[in-house]
Amino acid sequence: MSPIAVEIVVPAFNEAERLPAGLELLCRRLERLPARAAVLVVDNASSDATAEIVRQWPGGPVEVRLIHCAKRGKGAAVRAGILSSRAGIVGFCDADMATDPAVLDTVLQMMRVHPVIIGSRTHLGSRVEARHSRTRSGGALLFRRIAGRLVPGVGDTQCGFKFFHGDLARQAARRQRSNGFAFDVELLARCVRMGAAPVEVPVTWNDVPGSKFSVLRHGLPVIAELARIWFLLRRTPAVRAVPSASAAEIALIRPAA
Ligand SMILES: Nc1nc2c(ncn2[C@@H]2O[C@H](COP(=O)(O)OP(=O)(O)O)[C@@H](O)[C@H]2O)c(=O)[nH]1
Ligand SMILES: [Mg+2]
Numbered sequence: 001m002s003p004i005a006v007e008i009v010v011p012a013f014n015e016a017e018r019l020p021a022g023l024e025l026l027c028r029r030l031e032r033l034p035a036r037a038a039v040l041v042v043d044n045a046s047s048d049a050t051a052e053i054v055r056q057w058p059g060g061p062v063e064v065r066l067i068h069c070a071k072r073g074k075g076a077a078v079r080a081g082i083l084s085s086r087a088g089i090v091g092f093c094d095a096d097m098a099t100d101p102a103v104l105d106t107v108l109q110m111m112r113v114h115p116v117i118i119g120s121r122t123h124l125g126s127r128v129e130a131r132h133s134r135t136r137s138g139g140a141l142l143f144r145r146i147a148g149r150l151v152p153g154v155g156d157t158q159c160g161f162k163f164f165h166g167d168l169a170r171q172a173a174r175r176q177r178s179n180g181f182a183f184d185v186e187l188l189a190r191c192v193r194m195g196a197a198p199v200e201v202p203v204t205w206n207d208v209p210g211s212k213f214s215v216l217r218h219g220l221p222v223i224a225e226l227a228r229i230w231f232l233l234r235r236t237p238a239v240r241a242v243p244s245a246s247a248a249e250i251a252l253i254r255p256a257a
Helices: 019-031 050-055 074-083 101-110 134-150 166-175 183-193 215-234 247-251
Strands: 006-012 037-043 063-068 089-093 116-120 161-165 199-202
Touching (some): 006 019, 006 074, 019 037, 019 050, 019 101, 074 166, 089 101, 101 116, 101 199, 116 183, 134 215, 161 166, 161 183
Parallel strands (some): 006 037, 037 063, 116 199
Antiparallel strands (some): 089 161
8 A cells, every 4th residue: 555645634623513514525536536645634623523423433544633732722633733743744624614725736746846735715716515604704804814924825724724845844843933823924934934835726715604713702812812823933934945755756646646
């Protein structure tokens, strides 16, 4: 069997409802990729059957592993997943598969050239099927303004669908300090500081009910996290060397027929 070329981290907190359909969809997609893939579900102290669902997931061509992360938060979970990955390409996506994983084929082909590919709901080619509440959309606008300063040139830092050359992701995650919902901004900014410019791809995005994000509970902490990221990055000099996937790792992905 060929080595695992792509690992996908799925942060999951109390996702017993949404995870089975999400994992099923993701695994079906991954089975058809021209590269061997595995899924790393990262749970932190879910009080429902999330962990059990992953433990009992039937074996198949796509291995599904469970990782426990002691620290709470989406950022902490994704960081733990990336750090336990070993593949040449590492990515993450949400348990609800709000971003249609059908775009994975395109993403993998683009990764032969680009070290960071991210889904973007602001891309003109994207199909955004539903919208958030007005309060959340207003908050998102403010967030985008600030995030745009930290990661210039990126229209949508928060679409939960991002792929990286593995060593680059692991180096960025090792430096990542954000544990909450704003962690994407820090992860991307750290990649940029290592010389890797993110490329945005159009996605089909569907707002799946059951979001764990509450404007009331997470709104202010997320803005505070952005301020902290700004402070952290001010003291981080740019590193020149870009760690990228080796030619051998990229060769594991066959060009599209
Ligand atoms: N492990 C872990 N995952 C989380 C946490 N908070 C959110 N997530 C996951 O992050 C992903 C995105 O969350 P979601 O609730 O869909 O947020 P939204 O799409 O931004 O409204 C889902 O897979 C969640 O299960 C957390 O504290 N720990
Ligand atoms: Mg969601």
